[in-house]
Amino acid sequence: RARLGYPGGFALDGLDVTLGEDDAAVRLAAATVTGNIGDTLSGEFAGGTAAVDAVPLDLAALGGSWRYQDGALVVERGAFVLSERIDGEARFEPLIARDAVLTLENNAIRAEADLRNPASDAIVTNVAIRHDLAAARGRAVLNVPGVMFGDALAPEDLTYLAKGVVAEVEGTVRGEGLIEWDGEEVTSSGRFSTDGIDLAAAFGPLAGLAGEIVFTDLLALTTAPGQVVTIDTINPGVEVLGGRVVYALTDGQVISVEDARWPFMGGTLIMRPVVLDYGSSGEKAYVFEIVGLEADRFVAEMELSNLSATGTFDGAVPIVFDSSGNGRIEGGLLISRPPGGNVSYIGELTYEDMGAMANFAFQALRSLDYTQMAVALEGNLAGEIITRFTFDGVRQGVHDLRQLVADLALFAVHVQRA
Numbered sequence: 001r002a003r004l005g006y007p008g009g010f011a012l013d014g015l016d017v018t019l020g021e022d023d024a025a026v027r028l029a030a031a032t033v034t035g036n037i038g039d040t041l042s043g044e045f046a047g048g049t050a051a052v053d054a055v056p057l058d059l060a061a062l063g064g065s066w067r068y069q070d071g072a073l074v075v076e077r078g079a080f081v082l083s084e085r086i087d088g089e090a091r092f093e094p095l096i097a098r099d100a101v102l103t104l105e106n107n108a109i110r111a112e113a114d115l116r117n118p119a120s121d122a123i124v125t126n127v128a129i130r131h132d133l134a135a136a137r138g139r140a141v142l143n144v145p146g147v148m149f150g151d152a153l154a155p156e157d158l159t160y161l162a163k164g165v166v167a168e169v170e171g172t173v174r175g176e177g178l179i180e181w182d183g184e185e186v187t188s189s190g191r192f193s194t195d196g197i198d199l200a201a202a203f204g205p206l207a208g209l210a211g212e213i214v215f216t217d218l219l220a221l222t223t224a225p226g227q228v229v230t231i232d233t234i235n236p237g238v239e240v241l242g243g244r245v246v247y248a249l250t251d252g253q254v255i256s257v258e259d260a261r262w263p264f265m266g267g268t269l270i271m272r273p274v275v276l277d278y279g280s281s282g283e284k285a286y287v288f289e290i291v292g293l294e295a296d297r298f299v300a301e302m303e304l305s306n307l308s309a310t311g312t313f314d315g316a317v318p319i320v321f322d323s324s325g326n327g328r329i330e331g332g333l334l335i336s337r338p339p340g341g342n343v344s345y346i347g348e349l350t351y352e353d354m355g356a357m358a359n360f361a362f363q364a365l366r367s368l369d370y371t372q373m374a375v376a377l378e379g380n381l382a383g384e385i386i387t388r389f390t391f392d393g394v395r396q397g398v399h400d401l402r403q404l405v406a407d408l409a410l411f412a413v414h415v416q417r418a
Contacts, residue, residue: 008036015033015045019133023053023054024053026053027051028049029050030048030049042066045063052131054181055186056186057082059082064100065077071106074101076101082094093117093160097114098116108130109133115127122152123147125143128140135182136182138180138181139180146172147173159221170198171196171198171199173194175190177215187217188218193212194211197209207233209231227246227248229244231244241263242263245257253277254277259273266292267313269288269290270288271288283323285318290316291314292314295341296310307345308342310342313335313336313373326381326382328380329381331376331378333376336374343367343373344366375387376390
């Protein structure tokens with residue numbers, strides 16, 4: 001419906017415009033368009049929508065001012081809501097824009113806008129769009145100057161894929177993305193980086209996550225293999241420092257860990273390759289290999305002040321996290337390397353008298369040499385971890401022979417009295 005007054009202006013209701021060929025067209029609509037006729041044509045519009053067939057993104061709630069001059073249509077003070085066009089639940093939360101600018105001239109569209117998170121009003125990205133109507137070809141360049149995550153903005157405010165995977169995220173991400181289309185297919189890519197992010201994950205708190213991620217399909221949140229991040233600290237129950245993880249991401253939900261390792265108590269902690277689907281519910285299982293753990297470092301870092309130990313250990317520790325993020329060790333086993341080592345109890349005896357045999361056995365633990373020791377681990381990471389020790393080739397430690405002689409003499413006295 002159109003209304004025209006001269007002199008004066010005009011109004012259009014229910015405007016619907018298609019520019020270009022089907023399947024590669026630009027589709028524009030507006031609830032109302034008003035204008036004034038003078039040296040230039042100008043006016044305002046509201047209640048609009050816009051879409052490029054080849055690009056899976058839609059604009060809604062379009063409004064702003066327009067003018068037509070010297071063969072160019074210019075839109076200014078543009079406001080809109082950007083959302084993903086997809087079957088099923090959208091992976092990206094809607095973004096808003098204001099003060100967007102668009103020009104249609106010589107059969108080409110140029111547009112620029114800052115896209116913001118609606119709740120925090122934080123700028124997520126600046127987008128610059130170029131589209132050739134005749135060739136049905138175009139591109140959108142996404143510039144992310146620095147998205148700061150914290151109390152005001154969380155990753156799950158941008159995509160539901162982050163919900164239940166990470167929380168309490170603090171840090172800044174920057175980078176650039178590119179979406180291109182030619183009327184037949186859409187391709188996208190991106191490169192983003194951070195100097196350091198802290199977060200809470202299902203396997204425990206993590207600090208100092210740094211690195212770069214390269215997307216081969218930005219819209220699908222899919223990367224090439226071989227992405228690398230470094231981690232200052234991670235604590236799945238025992239804090240480890242200075243990690244390096246090599247991984248790939250598919251569809252924003254499936255993480256393929258190709259290699260992950262940390263220096264650990266004189267040796268190395270290695271996560272075996274694993275594929276983790278965070279889009280599915282249920283338990284997540286990891287297996288950590290321990291290579292070259294030094295017993296004295298373990299005792300010191302676990303603050304076991306009443307024990308002294310030597311020896312080098314290798315083994316595996318399977319860890320299972322339930323859907324609530326509670327972790328438990330299942331069937332962990334560490335075995336010492338030849339030639340073994342020594343275990344000494346250097347604490348005070350807490351009972352005055354445990355009986356002759358018990359006293360003798362306890363005193364023997366003051367220093368035990370072993371040729372092999374196996375350590376079995378079970379239990380809840382947030383609660384009690386049950387540790388079982390099995391010794392082979394046990395003998396009294398040479399540095400405690402005097403105490404052993406005294407214990408034997410005391411034992412003999414008890415036997416005579418009995």
